Amino acid sequence: MALSPVFRIVSFDDLSGWRTDDQSGAYAAFRRSAFHVLSKPYRTGSLGVEFSAFVDAYAEARASQQQDARAFFERHFVPTLIAPEDGAKGFVTGFYEPEVEASPVRTDKFSVPLLARPADLVDVDDSNRPAGMDPYLAFARSTSEGLVEYFDRPAIEQGALAGQGLEIAWLADPVDAFFVHVQGAARLNMTDGSLRRMTYAAKSGQRFTGPGGVLVEMGEIPLEKVTMQSIRAWFKANTQRVNEILWRNRSYIFFREAAVEQPDLGPIAAAKVPLTPGRSVAVDRLLHTFGTPFFIDAPTLTAFDDAPFRRLLIAQDTGSAIVGSARGDLFAGSGFAAGEIAGVVRNRADFFAFIPRALANGAGW
Numbered sequence: 001m002a003l004s005p006v007f008r009i010v011s012f013d014d015l016s017g018w019r020t021d022d023q024s025g026a027y028a029a030f031r032r033s034a035f036h037v038l039s040k041p042y043r044t045g046s047l048g049v050e051f052s053a054f055v056d057a058y059a060e061a062r063a064s065q066q067q068d069a070r071a072f073f074e075r076h077f078v079p080t081l082i083a084p085e086d087g088a089k090g091f092v093t094g095f096y097e098p099e100v101e102a103s104p105v106r107t108d109k110f111s112v113p114l115l116a117r118p119a120d121l122v123d124v125d126d127s128n129r130p131a132g133m134d135p136y137l138a139f140a141r142s143t144s145e146g147l148v149e150y151f152d153r154p155a156i157e158q159g160a161l162a163g164q165g166l167e168i169a170w171l172a173d174p175v176d177a178f179f180v181h182v183q184g185a186a187r188l189n190m191t192d193g194s195l196r197r198m199t200y201a202a203k204s205g206q207r208f209t210g211p212g213g214v215l216v217e218m219g220e221i222p223l224e225k226v227t228m229q230s231i232r233a234w235f236k237a238n239t240q241r242v243n244e245i246l247w248r249n250r251s252y253i254f255f256r257e258a259a260v261e262q263p264d265l266g267p268i269a270a271a272k273v274p275l276t277p278g279r280s281v282a283v284d285r286l287l288h289t290f291g292t293p294f295f296i297d298a299p300t301l302t303a304f305d306d307a308p309f310r311r312l313l314i315a316q317d318t319g320s321a322i323v324g325s326a327r328g329d330l331f332a333g334s335g336f337a338a339g340e341i342a343g344v345v346r347n348r349a350d351f352f353a354f355i356p357r358a359l360a361n362g363a364g365w
Contacts, residue, residue: 003363004047006325007080007353015079015295015352017310018070026293026312027061027069029276033291033316034058036273042290047325049289053359058291073293073312077354078365082326090326092298092309094345095183095282095319097266097275097334100176102169102188102196110170110191112177117201117254118161121150124205139205150204152250157243168255169198175235178211178246179228181253184319185267187260187334198255199267206250208320211235214248228343251320266331269317277333278304282317287325288353290315296328298349303341304332309349326351 012018033042037051037058044051057076082090103110124133124140130147133140140147151160169188171177180186184200212226221230235242258268266275269282271290281294292315301309313330322329328351332342355365 001044001046001048001050003049003355003359004325006047006082006084007355008083009360009365010079010081010352012074012079014081015310016297016299017308018295018312021070021295021311023069023073023312024066025276025279026314027067027072029273029279029314029316030057030291030293031061031065032273032276033271033314034061036271037291038062040272042271043285045284045286045288047287049292049353049355050359051289051291053356053362054289054291056358057356073354076357077293078357078360079295079352080355082351082353084324084326088324088326090296090328090349090351091324092296092301092328092330092345092347092349093321094303094330094332094342096332096338096342097185097187097197098176098180098183098339099187099189099335100171100173100180101191102171103191104169106167106170110172112171112174113167114169114171114177114180114186114198114255115156115161115166116168116256118164118166121202121204121254122147123202136207137205139202149206151252152204152206153252154243154247154250156204156252157247166254168257169196174242174246175232178249179232181251182210184253185269195260197258197260197267199258199269200253201256202254204250204252204254206252208251209249210321211245211249214245227346228339266334271316273316275316275331276314277331277338278311279313280316280331281313282319282322282329282331283315284322284324284327285318288315293354294328295352295354296330296349297352298347301345301347301349303344304330309347 120142141150186198188196215221216223295312299308332338
């Protein structure tokens with residue numbers, strides 16, 4: 001597979017902030033992927049960054065827990081500016097792991113469930129998709145008549161799956177529950193004093209419709225004012241309209257419980273390693289290869305540390321809204337403070353993908 005022309009070779013000196021960034025956190029994140037791929041390699045993205053080209057970098061990372069991270073990345077990779085064919089500037093948003101109070105049983109206060117994956121939900125691809133079913137759908141419902149589109153959010157929240165014992169925890173606020181769905185994970189402070197983690201298991205399959213876009217369309221919030229905080233404020237002021245807005249999003253997320261083995265790290269995401277706050281980025285997995293380092297230069301983004309965001313991150317997650325070669329979702333961490341950061345990230349950015357030197361040399365660079 002040939003490397004895409006969207007990669008334009010540059011030098012490390014062209015990366016503003018490269019010499020002042022502390023890449024040790026990115027190295028630790030990269031090293032986690034280096035161990036995971038021993039059991040299951042990552043698929044190569046369609047832009048041609050071959051997974052096999054990472055073998056030398058992964059081997060050295062596994063052999064050395066601590067080293068000069070900057071020298072490591074300069075030794076193994078060639079920086080390239082991603083220049084989309086349409087000439088558009090890159091764009092970053094933020095995501096986080098919410099931390100909310102929850103109950104193991106339903107009560108008057110805790111009445112909004114998080115559900116486990118139902119038994120009749122099946123994965124769908126071109127090998128089993130019925131004729132006429134929306135090709136976007138990656139999940140369907142198994143019935144005696146064959147596969148059909150799965151129940152959507154309005155149907156599920158009005159009881160389509162009631163009585164199946166799928167409830168794995170109960171939250172107090174439907175808006176909190178919705179944002180847990182948006183993030184695809186949560187830490188739950190249980191009423192019995194325990195800490196539990198819920199992470200993505202599957203989804204109903206329909207397209208995601210964000211409440212921000214709906215509220216802009218309705219003239220309720222100006223586009224330039226849309227943040228997680230402004231959306232939450234609108235819901236708080238319009239409690240009687242919560243379902244009206246949230247049910248516009250037909251997609252529904254199902255969860256599974258996961259261990260909280262390293263409290264300083266985030267949930268295990270699509271690349272099957274725990275996310276590292278400020279050093280893991282979600283990318284378009286159809287285009288990019290997990291494990292690829294990205295230096296992201298977003299000079300107008302200051303929410304992370306009151307300075308222009310210029311950092312090296314590792315591609316370790318994806319998302320249905322993350323589409324395009326220069327599009328990323330920055331993992332801010334867990335809890336309220338991380339949510340305050342993630343909720344305001346909507347910034348233009350330059351994306352520099354690091355291409356393994358072996359691959360770059362093979363391409364004649």
